[in-house]
Amino acid sequence: MCGIVGYVGAQEAVPILLEGLGRLEYRGYDSAGLAVIGRGALRVHKVSGRVADLAAGLPARFKGGAGIGHTRWATHGEPSVANAHPHTDTSGRIAVVHNGIIENAEELRAKLTADGVELRSQTDTETVAHLIAAAFTAGAHDLEQAVRQALRQVVGAYGLAVLDVEHPDRIVVARNGSPVLLGVGEKEMFVASDAAALVGYTRQVVYLDDGELATIIAGGYRTYTLDDRSTAKAPATIDWEIIGAEIGDHAHYLIKEIDEQPRAIERALRGRLNERFATAHLGGLNLSTREAREFRGVRILGCGSACYAGDLGAQLIEDLARMPAASESASEFRYRNPVVEPDMLYVAVSQSGETADTLAAVQELQRKGGRVIGIVNVVGSTIARQVDGGIYLHAGPEMSVAATKSFTSTVSAFALLALHLGRIRDLSPTEGRRILDGLAALPGQIAEILEAERRTGAVVAVAGEIVQRRSVLFIGRRRGYPVAREGAQKLKEISYIHAEAYASAELKHGPLALVSPDLPTVAVVPDDDLLDKNTSTLAEIRARRGPVIALAHRELPTDLADHTIVVPKNEPELDSILMSVPLQLLAYHAAVALGRDVDRPRNLAKSVTVE
16 A cells, blocks of 8 residues: 655665655555655655656755655545645654554544644644654654654554654654565665565665664664664565566556466466475475374465455365365454464465455464464565465566456465365375376466467457446356456456456345346356356346356357357366456456556555555
């Protein structure tokens, strides 16, 4: 969601801040701003709009060697210049940028107003700037102490960075529930909420943990706690080949990432297919064979597309490992006082590794003694560091808000986990090799789907019809139902066409009332043991003159489907991965036809770091 960048050093801060903010645009935002200290003064510039608008409107001689920048995704207060970050205190001494939500903001605002402070925005963040200024008035002798005193009054989540005109050589940062990291350069230091902002400047980063603060100056950094105990964090090295992402010749990041799926799945599988024992090698789980056998079930937690991938993962685990498995939304799990069982394996799923609801669920599980592993794409992310072990996707950066390659890579990772657990139990070597062969075939089959679309334009043609409708119904049975849910989510989030998904068997329990010539149905119809039931459902829709677009392994008769998008056949357990790809293309081409902001759909953010 919101993005933070900071710099202290001998270079001009503004170009570095603007470049960093540009690299964080994929996270989603509605306003942007900068603050720099130069010639003994604090200068602030903000816009309601894009980073390009911020750069274009910079005043002359807006310079300084220390500065902070921010892209805001509105929570408290509408998108506006007044509500954009950085926020300052009344005197213009302190500037603050902040990600997260301060839960006691109204209480703090009331107290500040009673003390005579005139608040200039609707935000929760502005209170922090005034609290820091008040700490100096109350006798704080340096910026670090003032920030610590201010944060003791704050309840909620924050990742923040603070500038002080009276201490122009430093930036103080703090983290509690929202990511912040330091970049270590040669006689210069950086701050960011996402390592992508530091591409090209440093490979050495320091990840702050919840409850930690840091002070950076050009010559180095210090990390410490709210009670000023040193934490002495050491830098880690980041592989920029994983983090760097350029759009190249593609029109949008989304289509680039759809096209990258064959290579992404190859990376997810690399080194993990054990042909000798017909199993998957997953050393990062940190589970011995004995420990893995002692679990009697698996619970999967994620949000959005990660939750739908978890639905498919649960079915894979039940099919291959014959263990009870279920998936649910992490955002619901965290609030319902769950029963945490010692013989249950919990799996947290998050592309970014920073999803606030999923992180909170992990922490709740660990407080109650649960064993949690993660399936995460971003190395070094908070969830990756919080869990007891897990699987990195290695899908590469996903810059578009809509999940594509992270979704198919996550389901592939679940197939590896299911195979691993299955071979520990009762899955035969013959069955294990069948799944291994199916996994190995996936990259080539996805490439085949993409090439067929470039050659025929079949999905583009269907999208041209979809965009003329106000709503679309998606249906599927068993493994096809999570695919339908994911397809509906893709269409609604980037094209803004209303879409909803139902299990095919539920059609007669309500949704059939909606079927008419004006409501297209997208049906997932694999050639499996439920084919006859699926085709019967299509007949029911066609009898009511409902248009049908089918995803199938072979061309369906025209009396069952107006359009059939033919998908290569893999093993039944893995077909869902392939069926997902045409639905990504459908959503993309519909959004393009409607002129939507494909990579940054309205109101949404890539990394959801608040509730």
